[in-house]
Amino acid sequence: MARLTLRYALLAAAIVVLNFTLPRLLPGDPLDADAPQGLNAAASTLTAEARAQLRAYYHLDRPLAGQFLLYLEDLARGDLGWSISKSAPVSQLIGERLPWTLALLLTSLLVAGSGGALLGLLGAWRGGRVDQAVVTLASSLAAIPEFLMAMALLLTLSVGLGWFPLQGGRTVFAPTAEGPFGVLRALADVTWHLALPALTLVLATTTAFVLLARGAVRAVLAEPYLTTARAKGLPERWVALRHAAPNALLPVLTLFGVRVGQVLGGAIVVERVFSVPGLGLFTFEAIRARDYPVLQAVFLLGSLGVLLANLALEIIYRRLEPRHGA
């Protein structure tokens, strides 16, 4: 256990160094003008003096090593820094966006994970045409890039038919009604807004779960304990759900755990296409703006999420499979 902790501590340290270095390797300067608003403001009249003052304010004038020490100092105090492009504390900006990402990604992961596992089980168990249909469906979904799927859904269901909103996570500045009715209405509004981005994510992530569950179930199909179960006269559905599925579930759970870890990284493409105000869109904007403090923080959060999920999985594995710890 001590070795495990040490390994993860070393990994975390490496991640902190990488997260600091990588954004700074990008060409470009956080203080340069950009065109995120759709009009380039070449007339931005920062004087050389004002620019120097801003550089000093954000410590960009110091050598890299000095900046890194300041970053570590801030990190040790739990301070994630100050966003250059948004001019606000990074922790506050992340706090405002995290709920959107969690709602969108966890919901779609739950649907994709359970739906995919069930489909995989169905295909493997039934075999034949059903199996073929499941595999074909899963592979076709995997063949469509996420952004294309998102654009297609947006163009047909939002722009074309107008059934779903064009963008955002909710109706901005909708009047807030008091009481349970108001809460329900707000919830319905958010659901309506997140439906298409969630659907895109479900379609994009289901395949992995389908194929993994199918493979795992097929691997246990010939196991003697299933023959025993059938010999006892148990109905086929019972054999599938109570005997085959639990044994095939471990890899599916692993994948689920890994994906949960990735949730904190946000969904850059989907959040960008549908303008969901989550961490993915935030990361996209920060890359564009070369907003180093934001990039450091979101990368740190994303990688720590993966690290923690892996650590949790390793510990669970040791409980389930003592051989893993040997």
Add this chain to the structure above:
Amino acid sequence: MRKISALLALLALSGACVPPAPSAGPTPTGQASAPMVDLVRLAWADVGVPTPFRVSTAGPGGAVLLTLIYDTLTWKDERGIIPWLATRWEVSPDGRDYTFTLAPGVTWQDGQPLTAEDVAFSFQYYAQHPYRWMNTAIVDSASVVSADQVRVHLKQAYAPFLEDVAGVVPIIPQHVWAKVADPNSYDGPDASIGSGPFKLAEYRSAEGAYRLVANAAYFKGPVTVREFQQLNVPPETRLQAAQQGQVDLVFNTDASVRDVLKDHPNLSVFETPPLSIVRLAINTERPPLDRREARQALAYALDRAQIAQVVTKGPPIVGSAGVVPPETPWFAPGLPSYPYDPDRARALLGGQRYTLELLADPTNREPELMQPMLQAVGITLATKRVDSKTRTQLLREKNFQLGLVQHIGVGGDPDYLRRWYAGEEANDFAQGSVFHDSRYDQLGREQAAMLDPAKRKELVVQMQQILATELPTIVLYHRRVYWVYDRTRVTPMNTWGGLMNGIPLVQNKLIFLRR
């Protein structure tokens, strides 16, 4: 459709939450007054925390939003500079002292009176903590003369002062900011208190959305819109958002919106003068473009009308070789125009063949159109596509031959012609344009100090003539901005030379006032 109506109903309700006004719905009250409107929604982007020290400078959106919350000493309407917080001003003979007389009875949005002290304080404070959108370094000092008079003393005579400084720099309340040592991080509840026609009611940072409500005590009379919202809508869906009735004001640089909305029941299209520019920044220190003939050959080789037509889908406005766009106050007609003439280009190149590298954005369409035109005269165009930040850095480091840039800021006061090539401001796009010409520099200094508008115009025309001959940059075309607006709610207007220092925006605060 039902959902959209429901959405509209919700939004209408949200308008009704604002303090009750004398009447609901459109109330035509005679010729001089505009009808009351509950809500106007502008589709744009997140422009940061709306204070003069935290607002985004990545684009003009933040500075423009602030003009609705704050006021300036002077302002502009369709015809020129007009009095605003200052009802009149006197300029000393040497052009270095401006004495402004303030309008009576102006109050801050928290009810405190706006005084001469506040105005002097604003300039003093900006000297310590620069307003990022406008350089106030020209101001030497600001002092109170009397209860309603302020004198601003400049380091030297500066012709653009009234338009570019007095008309742009937000006047801020002393009682809020005097106690703030670091305005870059100040987020007190009074941080967005201005004297403007709208008060900030809510800023949703994650969603990049702003809700402003009318300032009932505005010194210029009643505000005709009860609530103004600026919503964060990505450029790809802005037009659809307007068509679905979710926003009332959006912009576009594609002329085809005029056809798309030709028969729309309540949406119209408003065209601004061509205040946006698409041009080639040229590194004049690197062969072969260090030779004037090579630059002129490049201009003759490009069918710029065709490029403009294909990209903007509208009538082409071929770039003026003098940079200043047509239809704007400082444009010089009759400059050398370099019509499309491949033979002449070949002759100027003297039969030589070249390969030129062009920096462009990943989405620019111009390089594909330029490539065969240049090939025909013996120039092979190698396009290097990079994102805008990378391009800016390469331009600044002079690590380029040609850079395709598009931007605004060319319609207002023409002093930018001097600043671009004086290396005086960290203007990203200007840094890439290197141009050394002593006569041009001399004219630049003279026009900046020339207070007589007619004489100044002559100097600025001469500067444009030098640019048109030497071609340190080649303007491919000028672009209009097409504003889609719901005519039942808002009437856009053109500001003389563009809003503030040349921004092609139509939400001049005058459109929200009775005039």
